[in-house]
Amino acid sequence: MSDKADSKEEKNKFEMARRSFLRGIGMSAAATAATPAWGGQTFSDAFADFFQKHYQRMSAEEIEEALERIERKASLRYGVKIDCANTPPQEGVVFGYAINISRCQGYRDCVDACVKENNLGRDSQVQYIRVLQMDRGDTNLEHSEHYYDPAEVPVEGKYYMPVQCMQCDDPPCVKACPVEATWMEPDGVVVVDYDWCIGCRYCMTACPYWARHFNWTEPEIPAEEMNPDTHFLGNRPRPRGVVEKCHFCLQRTRKGRLPACQEACPTGARIFGNLLDPDSEIRYVLANKQVFRLKEDLGTEPKFWYYSD
């Protein structure tokens, strides 16, 4: 009898699975039907997008047209008027970052600000910053915990180490890219041409810091939370299926502003600045504090330091 009950249960389970499967198909079909033609833009824009060249090979006019297409597409897709800029790197500037791990309390305010600033999907797994919770005295990253969610941080006996793109000076991800869709800008920031990326994810495996993220879905952002201040190589709306990463908030930092994570940090653990300016805060850190870099032995020359005091 129990066998019978079991088989009945099994059957029910199967039935449920079958139904949810069919429902899934139906919903995806509906979603496909709801997607406008030409990927949510006009035919002429889709046509021009297809023939859009690599960022570094586009003329000024072509970039201007590409920016306008991005703005038009965003207003169709999200119903928001965004401003996509192409601010060039400043002369004599190489950006560097330092984090004081004795200040960081693990609040994750930086992550939150980053998600909002860079128009990352609210429920996707793409987050440029991971805050690792580590045991005091332990530096083995394998032991870190980044899903920590206690009632209050900091937890006794733990310390916190935010990890994001290290903007390596000898970036392995750039070497791995088969289509040269990622490169280092003159201000030291490793950027991605999202339109040129083919989504092969070689760079993700090449990166030793888990700094590159593949967007499986187009980000779902409420229209009122969309950040309209964007940059072609920065936080503009990305197509689905490309690799993204922290870009030191190019849309802000190239205009002299501070990155969103630095502004959000409530403890002042984050120091950002120009490595070529001997009077900058970051240079003071490098000259006066005990700094280290993650996985320095790999020779990737990160422009991202950690220190404690």
Place this chain on the structure above:
Amino acid sequence: MKTKRDQPDFGYLSKALNAGAGLASAAVIASFFLLSTVRAQDATKTDEMIRFEGYPGAPEVEVVPRKDELFFFPCDQCHASMEPNPEIRPLDTMHDTGIDHGRGRIWCLSCHDFEKRDYLRTLLGEPVDFDDAYIVCGGCHANRHKDWAFGVHGKRVANWAGTRTQYNCTHCHNAHSPAIPARPPKPPPPVRAGLKRERDADHGESSTNSTEQE
């Protein structure tokens, strides 16, 4: 160097300092002399005021003003009509300040001026504007103060280039309880769809106390 001002008897203070931390106070006062100070030229600040001149090689820093954000300021609104009482005691009226600072070595009049209620004071008794609270803090916390002056402790406001504007110490630290309080973190990143959160084997127990995530 500086003319001695008429002051109420601060014997209790030196006694408290000696009792609590003779060594610390000596270090504190020594470090305070290192902060070179000059008489203010600013018309809005009195001649008695001292201003921080900076460390050798330190960049020029603008400090975000603080007075506008103070709830009770100006203090003379009430204190002008009150008899000052130098007795060390807990304050239970108006200022509900359990002082969690200095482990019992300091109390209100260590940092607040006894005569000029609208000012803070240094350990040497010079009045300090509330906007320059970092001078008072630097009297004891010399290392942090130096880091702050070079932009490494504390936070720079808005830009990495151009004018350096920094927050005052008291923007981030409650001067009466300066440790940054513990609070809940922002939500953790979602676990990848289809996967389950593993328990953290290396830590024995999972370091999260949230209910199981999907």
